Amino acid sequence: MTGARWLAALLRAVREPPLGHSPSEPDTGQLPDNPAEQAFARWTWAGARLAFFWIGGAFALYVSGVLPPGQPIAEVERQFHLPAGRFVAETGAPRGWSWLQHLGQGDALSLAGLVFTVAVLALAYLATLRVLLRQRDWLYAALVAAQIGVFVWAALAP
Amino acid sequence: MMRLASSCAARLARRLPPRGALGVAAAALLGAALLGWARLAYGAAPGLPEGYPWWVWPLGLFLFTAFLGVLTVVAGLGGAVVFVPFVSGFVPELHLDFIRGAGLMIALAGALAAGPALLRKHLVNLRLAIPVALSASVGSIFGAQWGLALPAREVELALGATILAVAALMVLIRAPLAPQPHRPDRLALLLRIRGHYWDDATRTWSTWQPKGLLPGLILFSGVGAIGGLFGLGAGWANIPVLNLVMGVPLKSAVATSYFLLAASGSTAAWVYLNHGALLPLIVIPAVLGIMLGARLGARLLLRTPAHLVRWLVVAALVLSGVRAVARGLGL
Numbered sequence: 155m156t157g158a159r160w161l162a163a164l165l166r167a168v169r170e171p172p173l174g175h176s177p178s179e180p181d182t183g184q185l186p187d188n189p190a191e192q193a194f195a196r197w198t199w200a201g202a203r204l205a206f207f208w209i210g211g212a213f214a215l216y217v218s219g220v221l222p223p224g225q226p227i228a229e230v231e232r233q234f235h236l237p238a239g240r241f242v243a244e245t246g247a248p249r250g251w252s253w254l255q256h257l258g259q260g261d262a263l264s265l266a267g268l269v270f271t272v273a274v275l276a277l278a279y280l281a282t283l284r285v286l287l288r289q290r291d292w293l294y295a296a297l298v299a300a301q302i303g304v305f306v307w308a309a310l311a312p
Numbered sequence: 313m314m315r316l317a318s319s320c321a322a323r324l325a326r327r328l329p330p331r332g333a334l335g336v337a338a339a340a341l342l343g344a345a346l347l348g349w350a351r352l353a354y355g356a357a358p359g360l361p362e363g364y365p366w367w368v369w370p371l372g373l374f375l376f377t378a379f380l381g382v383l384t385v386v387a388g389l390g391g392a393v394v395f396v397p398f399v400s401g402f403v404p405e406l407h408l409d410f411i412r413g414a415g416l417m418i419a420l421a422g423a424l425a426a427g428p429a430l431l432r433k434h435l436v437n438l439r440l441a442i443p444v445a446l447s448a449s450v451g452s453i454f455g456a457q458w459g460l461a462l463p464a465r466e467v468e469l470a471l472g473a474t475i476l477a478v479a480a481l482m483v484l485i486r487a488p489l490a491p492q493p494h495r496p497d498r499l500a501l502l503l504r505i506r507g508h509y510w511d512d513a514t515r516t517w518s519t520w521q522p523k524g525l526l527p528g529l530i531l532f533s534g535v536g537a538i539g540g541l542f543g544l545g546a547g548w549a550n551i552p553v554l555n556l557v558m559g560v561p562l563k564s565a566v567a568t569s570y571f572l573l574a575a576s577g578s579t580a581a582w583v584y585l586n587h588g589a590l591l592p593l594i595v596i597p598a599v600l601g602i603m604l605g606a607r608l609g610a611r612l613l614l615r616t617p618a619h620l621v622r623w624l625v626v627a628a629l630v631l632s633g634v635r636a637v638a639r640g641l642g643l
Contacts, residue, residue: 191431191438198574199428206421206603213596217370227366230593237464238409238589249588264592268417269585271599274424275578282438293503297442301575304449308582311453 189289193281201274209267216260223261224248230261250312276305374597377418381605383628386612386621389482390545390573391602392419394628397475400468401635406594408464408471412543413589414598416581419545421599422606423574435567437507440522440560444568445575447529448536448550452576455540456583469640471542475633478548479626494559496521507564520561528558532572540580545573 215221223230225245233244242249248262253269256262279302286295377395384391392415400411430436459467496505500522507520522528531553539546547569554565584590 188438191436194438195428195431198424202421202424202427205424206600209592209596210600213592213600216592217367227593230591231366231369234410234591234594235405235407237407238413238460238584238587241407241409242588247588247591250586261592264596265585265590268581268590268592268595271417271421271424272578272581272585275420275574294439294442297446301442301446301449304446304453304579305582308449308453308456308579309586311457311583311586 190282190285190291190294193285194278197278197281198274201277202271205267205271205274208270209264212260212264212267216264219260221258221260221263224256224259225261276302279305370593370597373594374601377598377601378605378608381602381607382609382612383605383621383625384602385606385609389625390419390547391422391606392416392543392545393475393478393548394625394632395598395602396543397471397632397636398628400471401632401639408467409460409584409587409589410591410594412459413581413584413591414595415543415545416539416577416584417590417595417599418602419539419547419573420577420581421603422545423570423577425603425606426570427574430567430570433567434508435564436571437505437564437568439503439505440507440558441568441571441575443503443525444529444532444554445572448532448539448572448576449579451533451536452540452580453583455537455542456580457540458537459541459543460583460587460589465640465642467541467640468636472633472636472638472640474538474542474544475629475636479629479633481548481552482622482626482629494523497523497525499525507560518561520559520564523559524557528553531557535572536576536579539573539576540583543580543584545577547573 212221216223217227225247229245230247233241236244238249241247248256248265253262253265257266279298283295283298283302286298376399377391380391380394380398384394395418396411396415399406399414400408403411427436431438503525505522505525507522508517532550535546535549535553538544538549547566550569550572551562551565554560554568555562560568581590
């Protein structure tokens with residue numbers, strides 16, 4: 155029930171922006187809220203909250219052993235003095251997108267939460283792009299599309 | 313879980329004595345005790361001795377970053393700029409790759425948490441932030457790739473020099489610089505960048521237009537590269553560039569800096585993720601700890617002698633910068 159209420163609040167947050175003038179600010183009418191800024195704020199606000207719950211919950215499942223990890227914690231602790239490349243080679247830890255195949259494991263689910271945290275900004279940019287295209291602001295739509303391209307490049311680069 | 317943690321933090325903050333300095337001193341003692349315990353427990357040898365409880369690392373990191381969160385908010389800095397040099401300097405059991413990955417996630421989480429409220433107050437101007445963030449993001453990819461390819465010792469030497477420069481900046485720039493009246497440049501006019509914000513101090517709406525957009529874009533690609541290379545948020549560099557080079561008012565510069573941190577941090581974090589340098593066992597306690605500490609720090613802000621904490625942070629930066637340089641030189 156709490157979970158359903160929380161999900162409903164999250165969906166409401168995506169629909170209703172945490173924007174608008176605060177009570178201490180006079181609404182002079184000179185500054186209509188920018189729909190692109192609204193979209194960006196809405197998605198980062200809701201996405202960040204979901205991300206923090208996700209990483210907190212997944213980490214609890216991981217360290218409590220409810221979801222057994224792919225790499226035992228003791229093994230991770232023994233090897234994390236190694237550079238990332240050697241660490242992956244020694245422990246078989248997931249790199250790139252290989253964690254997707256192990257979502258039933260506590261460490262992979264926690265990593266998925268981190269991936270979602272990193273992806274929140276790309277989602278907010280996508281929502282902003284939609285608004286800019288609707289407003290026919292082609293120059294900024296192109297800049298936002300380029301930024302999304304940079305995120306994709308970073309996410310897929312070897 | 314976060315709500316429970318934040319409500320506990322709020323309750324704890326309300327119960328603190330009126331002189332918040334006592335709380336900061338207690339947190340400092342706790343942090344020092346934890347570090348000392350960790351050093352005694354692990355010695356200089358890498359890895360965890362057999363039979364040691366697994367929870368020492370996540371719990372220690374959580375408490376340490378919560379303490380850092382309090383300190384950095386009161387000192388007006390991002391968490392990553394203290395986390396990365398301090399942990400790399402004093403916790404040799406953790407490789408620099410994982411520390412930098414955690415540093416980036418700390419910067420990103422802080423920026424994501426602060427961003428919507430700053431947009432709501434009209435302090436972030438998307439028309440300025442979008443092109444500048446694009447430039448910083450491209451730089452951060454190259455910085456991150458470069459940082460993961462270079463030997464750790466060289467990165468540590470450069471990190472030490474950068475951190476000492478940050479400490480010098482903190483000492484030299486004492487008061488915010490108000491931008492002089494200027495004409496907006498052509499590129500800013502072409503992009504129709506015009507910012508407004510409500511100034512609580514003067515209780516008026518202020519309007520501004522940036523200058524020097526092209527040099528700003530070039531500088532931001534460098535700042536992004538530094539952020540990606542060292543896993544720092546680089547707010548310490550964003551704000552002076554926005555304020556001094558581009559003529560953005562300080563309040564808007566601070567807010568826009570959060571947007572840039574989010575964009576460049578997110579881009580660099582993808583690179584670290586691809587190389588397997590984001591370890592949940594390190595990153596998640598660090599992110600949760602710094603968020604909790606930042607909330608506690610925000611409550612303590614008005615009751616704490618900020619200049620004292622600022623000097624404490626400068627001392628910590630100098631100490632960790634010197635230590636990083638020494639490690640980089642193999643001393």
